[in-house]
Amino acid sequence: MTLRLLLDENRSERLLPLLSGRFEDPQLVRLLGLGGANDLVIWDHARRGNVLLVTKDEDFLRLSVSRGFPPKVICLGIGNSGNAATAALLLNNLEAIEAFATHPEAGFLLLSPEAQTP
Secondary structure (H helix, E strand, C coil): CCCCEEECCCCCHHHHHHHCCCCCCCEEHHHHCCCCCCHHHHHHHHHHHCCEEEECCHHHHHHHHHHCCCCEEEEECCCCCCHHHHHHHHHHCHHHHHHHHHCCCCCEEEECCCCCCC
């Protein structure tokens, strides 16, 4: 299955090569000229592009609930984690993302690192 991601502007372009081996042509909002754009503009771009919108912004979760999908939204519950941690979170949850992408009723997916035990 082909999975295409659109990363919200709060992510770094350094993340793209870390994901490109598993996701088809991951894109970054800022590199598409949409940096600073209204959430609805980004939402519409993701909808028309048939991509999974990856964000930490809760506003997109609210849009998902109020407007439905597409686009489907992957929300990263990782705080201010770096690129390696963000890539690991997405890559370690590839099966869940694939299932989410094809689920007929799921509009958003919350990913967070598993709790670590001492």
